[in-house]
Amino acid sequence: MTIRFIFDIQFFAEDRTEPATPKKREKTRSEGKVSQSKDLTASVEILAGLVGLLTLGPGIAASLIDYMRETVSLIGSSTLLREGWFYPLEYSAVWTYFSAWLLLGCIIAVFVIAIVIYQIGWKITTEPFKFDLSRLNPISGMKKIISMRSIVELLKGLLKSSFFVFVIYVALRDKLPIAMRAIQFPMEDGAFQIWDLLWDLSMRLAFMLLIMSLFDYMYQKWEFEKSIKMSKHDIKEEYKQMEGDPQIKQKIRQKQRELAKKRMMSSVPKADVVITNPTTLAVALAYDRELMAAPQIVAKGKGFIARRIRELALQHNVPIVENKPLARALFNAVEVGDEVPENLYRGVAEILAMVYKLKKK
Numbered sequence: 001m002t003i004r005f006i007f008d009i010q011f012f013a014e015d016r017t018e019p020a021t022p023k024k025r026e027k028t029r030s031e032g033k034v035s036q037s038k039d040l041t042a043s044v045e046i047l048a049g050l051v052g053l054l055t056l057g058p059g060i061a062a063s064l065i066d067y068m069r070e071t072v073s074l075i076g077s078s079t080l081l082r083e084g085w086f087y088p089l090e091y092s093a094v095w096t097y098f099s100a101w102l103l104l105g106c107i108i109a110v111f112v113i114a115i116v117i118y119q120i121g122w123k124i125t126t127e128p129f130k131f132d133l134s135r136l137n138p139i140s141g142m143k144k145i146i147s148m149r150s151i152v153e154l155l156k157g158l159l160k161s162s163f164f165v166f167v168i169y170v171a172l173r174d175k176l177p178i179a180m181r182a183i184q185f186p187m188e189d190g191a192f193q194i195w196d197l198l199w200d201l202s203m204r205l206a207f208m209l210l211i212m213s214l215f216d217y218m219y220q221k222w223e224f225e226k227s228i229k230m231s232k233h234d235i236k237e238e239y240k241q242m243e244g245d246p247q248i249k250q251k252i253r254q255k256q257r258e259l260a261k262k263r264m265m266s267s268v269p270k271a272d273v274v275i276t277n278p279t280t281l282a283v284a285l286a287y288d289r290e291l292m293a294a295p296q297i298v299a300k301g302k303g304f305i306a307r308r309i310r311e312l313a314l315q316h317n318v319p320i321v322e323n324k325p326l327a328r329a330l331f332n333a334v335e336v337g338d339e340v341p342e343n344l345y346r347g348v349a350e351i352l353a354m355v356y357k358l359k360k361k
Contacts, residue, residue: 016229023238028228034120035224039156039213041115046206048111052104060100067096119217160212167204261305264336267298268309269316273355275330278322282306283330284313285340287352294339295348300331319355323347 020028028034053060070092230238268274271284272295284299286292299309313320326347333341340348 016231020228035221037217037220039216043210043213044115048108052107063100264299268312274313274320275327277327281327282309297334
């Protein structure tokens with residue numbers, strides 16, 4: 001009888017509970033993944049257009065009225081009988097509409113660019129436009145259609161539609177009788193009545209959309225921050241990539257110490273004397289009057305390294321002198337490759353003099 005156990009690997013996965021690091025945020029931005037509310041951009045665009053229309057409306061209306069007068073004045077005129085009569089009128093139409101709406105379009109564009117930069121910052125990347133075969137995968141496409149995000153977007157659309165219908169109903173309920181009577185007014189007065197109705201309705205819808213888009217912006221930002229959260233393991237892996245794996249760095253330092261030890265040991269046979277503790281410490285000294293201003297420490301160590309220095313000194317006939325205070329002072333005060341400090345000159349000079357006397361130098 002075979003017993004099978006089924007484990008869910010995700011059960012052992014570490015939850016993403018930590019905020020994203022700056023490196024993760026920069027990588028996400030370079031991939032074109034940002035927090036942005038399209039509803040907020042649309043609401044600012046509509047409000048900017050309405051405010052611009054309120055400011056520039058009289059000038060735009062005057063320009064269009066002048067063009068209409070120019071057009072109507074041609075009725076019955078002999079100008080219509082001339083060849084090419086349409087070209088001046090066409091040029092006038094293009095220039096009138098272009099000059100009338102250009103400034104309003106620029107105002108809207110400035111506000112839209114500003115709100116987009118406020119939401120996502122200033123970064124240009126071509127990563128989202130790169131061809132990716134995974135985007136053609138129908139399974140992943142279905143997952144995007146049937147997902148929590150799509151459900152939220154559907155609920156948002158239904159909620160916005162309900163609010164729009166309610167606002168339009170309230171506005172028409174109060175203003176529709178006045179608009180119906182506007183037909184009986186003179187043309188100019190009736191046009192103003194209709195304009196007031198449309199303006200009031202547009203402003204209500206715009207402000208309602210702005211309020212809803214602010215909530216949408218907060219939701220999009222919360223969802224984005226949630227999607228880029230990292231686990232503690234992810235942060236450790238990122239740190240390893242940035243700073244290097246601590247184990248590898250430790251091995252490198254160990255290798256460097258071994259190489260330095262080998263170089264140090266290779267200098268022991270060239271030393272003039274080895275001063276010992278006598279068993280715990282060992283310091284090897286070398287002195288060349290032509291190359292050095294003072295004696296130098298070419299090797300030092302304690303414990304096993306001290307014993308190895310003594311063994312090499314015996315193998316190469318390097319004198320070994322026991323001097324506990326001097327050995328301890330040199331070991332603690334001087335690094336390998338440094339010269340002996342002035343306060344230790346006398347003790348080192350006495351030992352070197354003794355060694356040179358033995359070697360008959």
